[in-house]
Amino acid sequence: MKNMKKILIIEDEEILLDLIQRRLLQEGYQVIVAKDGEEGLRKLKEEKPDLILLDIIMPKMGGFEVMEEMNKDKDLKKIPIIIISNSGQPVELSRAKELGIKDWLIKTDFSPSDVVEKVKKQLN
């Protein structure tokens, strides 16, 4: 395969998770999924993905907490993160920027293809 980069999607909404997963698989990425922050944190430690697509509001552990945990580990800290969120409020954005995110996508404003584009941009 030309593209075996590993992407972790952490998203609690099953249908969205499914749609992005399909789209990324089509593009030839290796995809791992997690349905909440806790599961996501565990999997990213195990799998060491090349990029994370991260939702903010999730059960058990939210996106910000996941990022905070990652920032404590110098290796995990390096993994690029693209936020996929429902909202995009300035307060949230600035907090996320401080935590070192690469991009922020508002779900209603983008399509899965846009997500793929952003992913490609980050990984190239």
Next chain:
Amino acid sequence: MIGNKNKFVSREIEEDLRNLERYIEELSVFLPLSVYTVNPSNIIVDTNKAAIDLTGYDEDFIIGKEIVLLFKDKEKTEECINQVLEKDLIKNQEMVLITYDKKEIPVNVSVSVRKDGKNNVIGYFWAMSDISESKKFQESLEKEVEERTADLEKAKVALINMLEDSQESKEKVEEEKNKTRAALTSITDSLIVFDKDKRITLINPDAEKRLKIKEENVLGKKIEEILNSPNVKKLYEALDKKIEWTGQKYELILEEPLKRFFDVFVTPISSGKNVIGMIIIMHDITRDKEISRMKTEFVSIAAHQLRTPLSAIKWSLNMVLEGDVGRISPEQIELLRKTYQSNERMIFLINDLLNVSRIEEGRFVYSQDSHSIEEIIKETMEVSRGLSNEKKIKIIFEKPKEELPKIKVDKEKIGIVVQNLIDNGIRFNKVGGMVTISVKYDKLYVYVTIKDTGVGIPDLEQERIFTKFFRANNVVKLDVEGSGLGLFICKNIVEAHGGKIWFESEKNKGTTFTFTLPIEK
């Protein structure tokens, strides 16, 4: 001799007597009193000049007539006749004389008995005096007295009425006072009423409760004298330490036991032109605030929750349309494209609602950076291209010749403003119409003008177009989907940037919106 002598004497006496009689007669001519001499049978035997002048009956006529003839009241005359027999004299009987000319004259009548030397009654004297003048005088006097009495009576009645009126008005005042007091005490706002010297004259129960004071302890005192009560102190401080009518609304927060918010007003009490007191009104807005917060929160949560399924629909449709999940027929594509557009519209409305709730929560925070307004307009025009093609409306951007100064704005939010104004220009235009965008600037502001050739805003509704959920009548007919939030959001965004927004509109000719943004210093 003696006989002669007697004869002589009697002749002398006779002579003397005659002289005396003549003397009396002559004297009686000058006597102002009218006198009739009557015999014991009440037949007139003599009269005098005064009597003739008064009654008009001459001697020839009246002598030999009965005295009764002279008077109107025959019975009274008979009575006098009878009485004088017993008493010898009756005085000042008021009677009415009937003259020869049939005139009636009030007279005062006195009757006395005539006796001879042997005490035999030989007749009577009837004396009369005209009392018509004095009677008139008396009558006028009486009339005057009567009138005066009537006046007095009237005055008395008036006085009584006045007293009654004042009693009534006093009662009314009392009643009004009670009513006012009842109204003031039952009102749910807190009230403190001051007199013209700013002394407390009333505190209603709500104010007692809120300020934790008792009316009886503070009546007649100035607010400065009761600042030892913590809540009164807070109120006093909220009012900038004065009780004056400024037309201003003050804010007060009291924290016992729960936090409560008040709008405080100071209003003068006027009587005519004079200010006779002041009222402090504390209106509890805690609940309003809470409801408003809950509403905003509800909208915010609902909108957020709606976004997830809307995103799912959008993404699914997008993938199907792009052929990611297999081939679909052109008919299917057409149908799904329309569904996709409806979904986009829904997302747009939800975004509007969210923006409004953020504006109301005061969370519509701006990340302001230096931007070119030209770039923002160009990018927005691209977004609106689809709609303008669909509606066959031309969008023209009259680019300024010189370079525009940079402005410090929240790019995304200003984009919302421009897009809303362009979209309105397209949506409410006529077929083949135009939307023209132009920009100019002066020392302080950049002016963005968006002009359409559309239906215009009806005169009556122009005042309300920046209000939330407002949609003009003619617009509702053209486009059923609008949220009525666009211009409200625009206004809030522009004003939050320190700019202004306004419009000019003519029905069926079009509308021109202009907004300003301050130039970066």
